[in-house]
Amino acid sequence: MSSLPSLRQLRYLIAVSEKLNFTQAAESCFVTQSTLSAGIKELEATLGAHLVERERHSVVMTPIGIEIVDRARSLLSEAEDLSEWARSAAEPMSGLLRLGVIPTVAPFVLPTVLPALRQRYPSLRLALREDLTGHLLTRLAAGQLDFALIALPYDTGNLQVKPLFDEELRLIAPADREADMPREICKIDPDELLLLEEGHCLRGHTLGGCGLREPRTRGMEATSLFTLAQMVEGGLGLALLPEMSLRSDILSHMKLVSRRFSEPRPSRTIALVARSSNARQESFERIAELIVAQAPLHLSDSANWGGTAGQGPDSDLHEHENLERKAS
Template sequence: MAYLPSLRQLSYLVALAKELNFTRAAEACFVGQSTLSAGLKELEESLGVQLFERDRQNVSITPAGLEVLGRAKTILAASEDLVQRAESLGKPMSATIRLGVIPTIAPFLLPLVMPKIRKRFPNLKITLREDLTANLLTRLADHQLDFALIALPYELGNLLVEELFSDEFWLVARSDDPALKAKEITLPIKMADRLLLLEEGHCIREHSMQACKKSDIRNVDGYEATSLLTLIQMVESGLGIALLPEMAIKSGLLNHSDLEARPLATPAPKRVIALVARASTAHQEEFLALSSCIKECSEMSQGLKRTRGISK
């Protein structure tokens, strides 16, 4: 009967699957190459399957290896969560939390939230990483992050999710643009032909297309913006119009520009800001505390109130 694999053997598996090179994988695990090779051989013999194909030039993972790899990552993540949870039991709210935030949230929400968190939980340390949603969720699954602050809708699988507040989209255009002339602005499908978008990977791109009820919008003349700031500059240059989240507009993003932003007619398209974590996270208390702080900031801050009007 096969014996249970050790956590060390599973870590060797994950390292080699990532590097596909025995020397680099051994260095990543801080062991010699012979130790890593022996550990993987024992793992393969125990499980009764070949995990890797090897020759003098290349290393590749087998289909069985891919199946085992996914489970190995889950086991390693759960083991680390267990250790972190045990450490935190004696020192509540004193952990180091690795928080990922998407670029269309970070500069607008974090300046409001972080001072409140530092004041309320002085022993809680938070490190930040800004990245696209897909990259953050990959890092979360790989245990490189503890939480991620993202925008929904987005497919999240079995992650722990706390919805925090809604963030409506506003129409942004030059002040002389005909799109702003109506008393009540709707977003008809025909307006999609003028809609400028962020590049692939930004969730606001998908949200904008959903708002227009189209899944095949092509950016005007092939233009794609890499950031909200670039998107604003493109609109200001007369290339088209854009949908921007209310939190960005209320933060003063359009200050010193010739652009105007108008709320859309009810029901306006919106995104939902959410904090997500692994279901097995060891930081349940911190997860709830951060969620509470962000909700309070969204309710108290003038920038995130649900007021409707004209912003410039």
């Protein structure tokens, strides 16, 4: 039987592919450069293939080296899942758990979810990463995250997806434009619609919800929901915001009004995702249940838990909502 590459050698190769520098790759692996170089040479000898081209001032991955790095990431991810499964079998909600959350969800869900997690599972250590959906899913597939909290629709490939709840997207406008706000989403003027920058899934949800297939070219885009709301308050246009953001304190000092659309209402689905080889399935289920139990504190009765947006009960909220905090 031919010899097989070790996980350590594969980890060295991945580090070299990421850094394209042997010194930096060795530092990231906490080994000496000579140890890392020897490991790469042993891996090449084992596989019978040239994986890295070494020049005096540069490092280049060969085509087969690039392919092996992709496969090595999957192997390491599955090996880590195997190890984690063995550790978590006795006590699921313990140890380190790495959770990714998108920026349009994190500020509104985490403030209630994190204290509940700490209280209910004191042995669990949570490491959080806030990032765009694409980046989180890449890290998840590479084994750098255990779970990710994202918004659908989004192409999740072969990941395990657990929808948690749906929430509506609502139109916001400056307070002095309340009378001009359209009730039907098809009547929004595309030239007035402000968006988050490329990479935010809410951008796609907004465009899709309004029936727009191509982004506008006005050159005004926001990096966060807070900035987007400020742009609206400043009279630059209108925007669609998730209901949970309107229920938070972030926008309470702004002079904005929101409107709930008539049917069909635009919405998004908040979901927890994990690798199909996820070894912490019980933890996955428990965290999903806890998020569903806590998130309704932010949402109206119009939110549909575990179903399809638009089929739940109507909101008790008024059609127009003044987001400026009242003294009372």
